[in-house]
Amino acid sequence: MSVATASLVLNGKGSISTQVRQRVLASASDLGYLKNIHAATTASRKSRHVAVLVDESYEKAFEWHLVRSILIPLEATITAQMYYPILIPVTRLQTAQQIMEKVVMSGAGALFSIHFGDRDLFTLLEDRGIPVVILNHNRAAQQFYSVTDDFIYGTFKATCHMLARGHRRILFVDYDRPDLQGVVFDRKAGFEKAVAELDEPLEQWSMTVPDIESNDDIERVARSIAEICGHGPLGATVHDDYLAAKLYAVLQKLGVSIPEECSIVSPGDTMDYSLPFVPPITTYRTDFELMGTLAGQMLLRRVAGESRTVESLKVQHVLKERGSVRDLTGGNHHARGCY
Known part of the structure; x- marks a missing residue:
């Protein structure tokens, strides 16, 4: 039994099973433990x-x-x-x-x-x-x-923004984060929630970048995105704008026009958009x-x-529109969204 589990029981916190809780309290009683x-x-x-x-x-x-x-x-x-x-x-x-x-x-x-x-x-x-x-x-x-x-709500809103702009060929891109698996799970859950609430046939894809610091991994995923874009406009919800900025740069090198061929939206706002080399990515910004x-x-x-x-x-989150999402609706943004 971990130190954290024992402390949670003694402090009355966490979702601990009755059996484990009783074991901890019995041991504490035997040791004469008194919580301050x-x-x-x-x-x-x-x-x-x-x-x-x-x-x-x-x-x-x-x-x-x-x-x-x-x-x-x-x-x-x-x-x-x-x-x-x-x-x-x-x-x-x-x-x-x-x-x-x-x-x-x-x-x-x-x-x-x-x-x-x-x-x-x-x-x-x-x-x-x-x-x-x-x-x-x-x-x-x-x-x-x-x-x-x-994290769920931010990705949900970002994906809804894409859908409300008329995109029906959509993609979710995340990356492996061993220290933040909960964030990865929540981001994907937010995307899936938006898709489910729209309740309309969609073409959709999901991709994962194994190592966000690997140029080869980024380029491999970008090439797969470029291939999909060759068959019509694509809307991509990306895990965060750090990954989005990397994909944005490689997609442009591959000749993919943003947002005409590939729209990009991201939850979060980790990048400093005052810097000239940071691409303009539409985000749902957390109020940090x-x-x-x-x-x-x-x-x-x-x-x-x-x-x-x-x-x-x-x-x-608050929407920060920076022009990376193409409007396919002719201005009727909320006609078929998931808001």
Whole structure:
């Protein structure tokens, strides 16, 4: 039995079977364990510093624009109450114990984790009296305080946008994300939900890029897309705009016109569109500024002892039209959509 499971039972959290729960409680009773209900605010009262975990893995570098969009309002919210952030870079190769030691050495009394999820780590921190708030990582959202993106809804809305523009030859493209399998599942579920709600015959395809950092893998998928486009206009919902930007560039090199031959829409907004080399991709953008503000307010409630029940908030999406979706309806956008 894992440390995380035992802690969830003792803290009254998570969906744990009755049998496992009884085993944990029996063991705790035998050991004379007594839960300190004030532990979650003990450490935070002693420090005005708040750790912010940021994944520094090479393949995560493209997410820095996203992280920055969250950090600015988050910092503004907590510094207004005289709490100060400390950035702590981490990687998926580090153990929960190693990262916890970094946090403890920093002197932080509370912690934000942005787009980085480790339930064992969060359990260790909470049990040590360091309250945690998770941002934009759904895997641990039901067990810990969190403010996240609604990954299903974002892909659903992006696909509905494509369908409402008259596209009936549609494609979903994702990529392998071993650390975020829940996101991959939710993105695909959102696409399938939009298709099911339309309830109309469609030509549809699904493709996966094994390694998003492999030019060969990107080109292989782009060539398959180009072949489909040769038989009529195609609408592609892409996992995120990082992958969409890569496909956009290769498709243009292959002579595919966007959006005339291939329309592209994506949930999320990880790219910095002020940069001249980033292609204009229509997205359903997560309100990361709101996410940062809500997370800051949530942590302030925790350190003040005002919240005793796990809170989980989801931030919705806003359409950012950048011209990568062709309108096939003649302007009658909502005639046959799934809104």
